[in-house]
Amino acid sequence: MTPHPDIPVIDFSDFTNRSSLIANQVLEACTRIGFFYIKNHQIPKDMIQNAFSLSKRFFDLPLKTKQTTPIQYNRGYIGLFVQRGFNIGPIIHGEYNHPLPKVFDESKDQMEDFFRACHATIVQVLEAFAIALEIPEEEGGREWFSKCHNYEDVTSGETIRYMKYPRGGESTYKEPVRAGAHSDFGTVTLLFQKDISGLEIQANRTEWISAPIIEDAILVNVGDLLQQWSNGLLLSTKHRVVFKPEHEDNDRYSIACFAQPKRSTPLNPIPSHLVPKKLPVLPKELPDHLREKVITAGDYLQFCLDTAYAQSKKLQETTE
Numbered sequence: 001m002t003p004h005p006d007i008p009v010i011d012f013s014d015f016t017n018r019s020s021l022i023a024n025q026v027l028e029a030c031t032r033i034g035f036f037y038i039k040n041h042q043i044p045k046d047m048i049q050n051a052f053s054l055s056k057r058f059f060d061l062p063l064k065t066k067q068t069t070p071i072q073y074n075r076g077y078i079g080l081f082v083q084r085g086f087n088i089g090p091i092i093h094g095e096y097n098h099p100l101p102k103v104f105d106e107s108k109d110q111m112e113d114f115f116r117a118c119h120a121t122i123v124q125v126l127e128a129f130a131i132a133l134e135i136p137e138e139e140g141g142r143e144w145f146s147k148c149h150n151y152e153d154v155t156s157g158e159t160i161r162y163m164k165y166p167r168g169g170e171s172t173y174k175e176p177v178r179a180g181a182h183s184d185f186g187t188v189t190l191l192f193q194k195d196i197s198g199l200e201i202q203a204n205r206t207e208w209i210s211a212p213i214i215e216d217a218i219l220v221n222v223g224d225l226l227q228q229w230s231n232g233l234l235l236s237t238k239h240r241v242v243f244k245p246e247h248e249d250n251d252r253y254s255i256a257c258f259a260q261p262k263r264s265t266p267l268n269p270i271p272s273h274l275v276p277k278k279l280p281v282l283p284k285e286l287p288d289h290l291r292e293k294v295i296t297a298g299d300y301l302q303f304c305l306d307t308a309y310a311q312s313k314k315l316q317e318t319t320e
């Protein structure tokens with residue numbers, strides 16, 4: 001399927017030798033729409049298929065078993081009955097610092113390989129940003145972003161989210177959409193969608209366009225933290241999941257990998273002549289104590305989580 005012409009498909013093959021060309025394409029996409037597809041990435045096809053099989057095995061468990069699984073922070077913007085999700089943090093040499101359901105624990109090596117492969121792709125995307133932004137060598141050059149995204153740093157907050165949208169249409173769930181309009185919190189997100197489409201993105205900030213599934217391509221988008229950090233140069237674009245006729249009879253599965261810098265990373269101005277030098281526009285809800293200093297990636301993530309939680313609580317109160 002061909003995507004909407006606004007969402008470019010970027011060929012990441014031979015990244016080392018083609019990095020300048022790739023970097024320019026990534027910058028163009030992210031300053032214009034905030035989304036692009038990667039084709040010819042480094043994540044083996046069977047690794048992605050295995051990740052989806054594992055996800056299905058987990059979601060197929062009896063409800064009772066799933067309910068005894070400590071589901072990590074269920075992000076607030078998503079209607080509970082319309083989508084189910086399970087978040088995990090990095091698995092490092094077989095170790096993890098949060099509870100994992102048995103099916104995942106039994107496959108933790110496979111999950112670690114997948115998570116590390118996602119991280120390697122994220123590093124390429126971050127290097128592409130640094131190259132295109134012409135970050136000087138003495139500042140860290142192409143590693144300026146990637147050096148603060150360390151897979152083995154358990155505090156980073158990098159997360160993989162396995163999602164299932166159980167079959168059924170709008171009339172089944174009495175909800176207008178399957179996942180409400182939102183932007184992601186971190187630097188970049190990789191999204192894998194399996195077989196059934198439904199994702200839409202808010203191109204030009206007003207009109208919704210669909211982001212179809214392109215075989216073997218990964219969809220990538222910029223998150224709020226990177227938009228903030230780049231002083232609005234790189235765009236964090238709203239997206240949502242809508243009902244499609246094929247959802248009536250088919251479960252929809254997706255997997256997202258959300259990249260986050262190390263929590264202690266100060267969000268200092270990016271050393272690039274291309275990044276606007278104006279004072280950063282801080283979100284109006286940002287508490288005063290965070291306005292008075294250079295905020296860290298951890299402060300920013302916590303602020304995003306608190307805001308999303310407060311919004312979802314408010315929504316629940318008004319709809320109950």
Ligand SMILES: O=C(O)CCC(=O)C(=O)O
Nearest residue numbers: 163184193199241254256
């Ligand atoms: O399921 C999808 O296709 C999108 C999910 C998403 O945008 C998210 O979890 O942030």
Ligand SMILES: [Fe+2]
Nearest residue numbers: 182183184239
């Ligand atoms: Fe999202």
